[in-house]
Amino acid sequence: MIVHSDKLLNLFGSMIDERLQSRKSRDLTTSNDVLDILLDIIEGEELNKTHIQHLLLDLFAAGTDTTSSTLEWAMPELLRNPQALLKAKKELVEAIGKGNPVEESDINCLPYLQAIIKETFRMHPAVPLLLPRRAGSDTNLCGFKVPKGSQVLVNVWAIGRDPSIWDNPNSFIPDRFLGSEIDVKSRDFTLIPFGAGRRICPGLPLANRMLHLMLGSLINCFDWKLEAKISPNEMNMEEKYGIAVHMATPLRAIPLLV
Numbered sequence: 274m275i276v277h278s279d280k281l282l283n284l285f286g287s288m289i290d291e292r293l294q295s296r297k298s299r300d301l302t303t304s305n306d307v308l309d310i311l312l313d314i315i316e317g318e319e320l321n322k323t324h325i326q327h328l329l330l331d332l333f334a335a336g337t338d339t340t341s342s343t344l345e346w347a348m349p350e351l352l353r354n355p356q357a358l359l360k361a362k363k364e365l366v367e368a369i370g371k372g373n374p375v376e377e378s379d380i381n382c383l384p385y386l387q388a389i390i391k392e393t394f395r396m397h398p399a400v401p402l403l404l405p406r407r408a409g410s411d412t413n414l415c416g417f418k419v420p421k422g423s424q425v426l427v428n429v430w431a432i433g434r435d436p437s438i439w440d441n442p443n444s445f446i447p448d449r450f451l452g453s454e455i456d457v458k459s460r461d462f463t464l465i466p467f468g469a470g471r472r473i474c475p476g477l478p479l480a481n482r483m484l485h486l487m488l489g490s491l492i493n494c495f496d497w498k499l500e501a502k503i504s505p506n507e508m509n510m511e512e513k514y515g516i517a518v519h520m521a522t523p524l525r526a527i528p529l530l531v
């Protein structure tokens with residue numbers, strides 16, 4: 274981990290130097306991206322290069338595995354649930370035309386795709402215990418005493434499988450979200466894969482968009498089949514716990530151009 278972090282820090286260091294160099298040249302057309310904004314702040318001397326290197330490392334570390342593991346779970350759930358896959362394909366063909374990649378502006382016209390992403394978050398939250406918190410004062414929470422200083426973990430995985438909240442909690446049923454107000458930002462805290470409140474994941478808007486673009490495009494541009502010896506109901510859906518939860522046996526699916 275340390276070796277990889279050092280490699281990434283060096284890579285970010287050279288990207289920053291390169292950008293600083295190009296900002297000095299007269300014919301510069303700024304890209305006004307995240308790095309440019311951070312470098313504007315450096316010029317105001319509130320940040321230095323090391324801060325930016327570590328900030329970029331944080332964003333990459335927090336954003337990569339979480340987004341990819343969500344997509345990694347959405348695909349096998351769809352392959353195990355051909356009806357849902359078919360419904361998503363139909364919606365995509367009608368909204369954006371067969372074989373086209375999904376654009377950001379299409380997302381609002383794709384309620385079923387949105388429901389699939391929510392259902393994946395419910396069953397497979399990438400960070401199942403969120404990040405540890407410490408109680409700032411003695412607290413009484415639903416009849417439980419939480420003494421000041423205790424470490425608190427929020428079990429989002431268990432919330433997503435709680436039968437008092439969800440019908441058939443262990444079944445992948447995207448339709449449950451159609452016409453429902455429940456959202457990853459809603460205040461009833463039933464679907465909180467990104468956490469909630471002041472420390473909610475700052476990458477939420479990016480991750481949510483990326484997931485719709487990637488999953489929608491994978492569904493609309495390809496037909497998918499499993500390897501010859503595997504049938505949908507025999508797929509191994511065991512989880513492997515790490516910083517993010519991955520499939521214990523990675524999915525091997527074959528794309529066929531539509």
Ligand code: HEM
Nearest residue numbers: 332335336339340399400403404466467468472474476480
């Ligand atoms: C599906 C994708 C993602 C999921 C499920 C996810 C989930 C989370 C969760 C649960 C937390 C902790 C919230 C808490 O403390 O209660 C978190 C924090 C964080 N996430 Fe994400 N995240 C995702 C994508 C991203 C992306 C794409 C980025 C950045 C580009 C990102 C950057 C961060 C950062 C910097 C923090 C720490 C925030 C803080 O400490 O205040 N995440 N994320």
